[in-house]
Amino acid sequence: MxxxxxxxxxxxxxxxxxxxxxxxxxxxxxxxxxxxxxxxxxxxxxxxxxxxxxxxxxxxxxxxxxxxxxxxxxxxxxxxxxxxxxxxxxxxxxxxxxxxxxxxxxxxxxxxxxxxxxxxxxxxxVPLTALTALQALELMEPSSGETVFISGGTGSLGAMAIPLAKSYGLTVFTNGSADNQERVLALGADRFFDYKTEDYTQILSRVDYVLDTLGGHELEREFSVLKEGGSLVSLRGMPNGEFAKRTGMSLAKKLMFKVAGLKYDRMAAKKRQKYFFVFVHEDGTGLERISKIFEDRHIAxxxxxxxxxxxxxxxxxxxxxxxxxxxxxxxxxxx
Missing domain, CATH: 3.90.180.10 (Medium-chain alcohol dehydrogenases, catalytic domain)
Incomplete structure (x- = not known):
């Protein structure tokens, strides 16, 4: 082959x-x-x-x-x-x-x-991005009526995360380039921010959850719009001690990632927020759930x-x- x-x-x-x-x-x-x-x-x-x-x-x-x-x-x-x-x-x-x-x-x-x-x-x-979104949402443990900001939601992850978040009953905010606005709103986003003309940190506040797809310096800005006690799940930040423990890593890696993710844990601690890192794993049961959501909502x-x-x-x-x-x-x- x-x-x-x-x-x-x-x-x-x-x-x-x-x-x-x-x-x-x-x-x-x-x-x-x-x-x-x-x-x-x-x-x-x-x-x-x-x-x-x-x-x-x-x-x-x-x-x-x-x-x-x-x-x-x-x-x-x-x-x-x-x-x-x-x-x-x-x-x-x-x-x-x-x-x-x-x-x-x-x-x-x-x-x-x-x-x-x-x-x-x-x-x-579907599989990798939809499972990433699902596993991130499961870490958030959201309730219907709450809010989530998905950073950079115009790519393949956003295409899965937005409709899945809507299936939880969440109000979805996202940002990106203006030429993607119509497509992203059609996926179910409730509010789109053009990153060139709108600064979401000046408009959003007390958001229940953030799904970070950008990492780097953007994380501090994302924490700023998150409510006290809220949860931020990152795909692009650094793994931390919680991630190493959740995924059953060795003691050496638990210590290594505890140090690596300390910066973000400290950011979260300022307002009793929670920082999670997600690295998507295989999950046939989760994918069956995704298939059911896709069939029920006919997600594109x-x-x-x-x-x-x-x-x-x-x-x-x-x-x-x-x-x-x-x-x-x-x-x-x-x-």
């Missing part, structure tokens, strides 16, 4: 190589999936640069890719959830990625059936551009440039 392979980390980015590889063997609880399409994410570029090696230390050569949609080709002896020919999608397990390939083997508990109305390209937009998935597998590096460069309106997708094979 063809697969896009990373040979080693490189801070400046490293081109993936398209190689012939063996079709993966399946374990007793695995299914073999023929991949039709795969989502391309900022996480893929972070893995290439080695940005997440403290969380997941990968070995090389590494078949890249974190989310996919495809059809079941074979099932393991103890796998009971899916039949050959069913269309499924999933976020690859953290330590066992490999969606930029013609086939993957994955535990049946990590995948879910695809809502029928989604095309393969649309379905490839935002596809930005589709590339063939042999243009994987062009796709990664597009995502790295940060100009996508929705998800960049690789077409692997016909379903």
């Amino acid at each position: 063809r697969a896009a392979v990373l040979r080693g980390y490189n801070k400046n980015g490293r081109a993936l190589e398209l190689k012939e590889a063996s079709i993966p063997q399946i374990g007793s609880h695995d299914i073999l999936v023929k991949i039709c399409a795969a989502g391309v994410n900022p996480l893929d570029n972070m893995i290439v640069r080695g940005d997440v090696k403290a969380i997941v230390p990968y070995e090389f050569p590494l078949v890249m890719g974190n989310e996919f949609v495809g059809t079941v080709e074979r099932v393991g002896a103890a796998a009971k959830k899916f039949a050959v020919g069913e269309r499924v999608y999933g976020r690859m397990p953290l330590a066992r990625i490999g969606a930029f390939a013609e086939y993957t083997a994955i535990d049946e508990g990590a995948v879910a059936r695809v809502p029928d109305y989604l095309s393969d390209e649309e379905a490839a937009c 998935a935002s596809v930005d551009e589709v590339f063939p597998l042999n243009e994987v590096n062009t796709a990664l460069a597009k995502v790295a440039a940060g100009k996508s309106r929705g998800k960049t997708v690789l077409r692997i094979a016909e379903g």
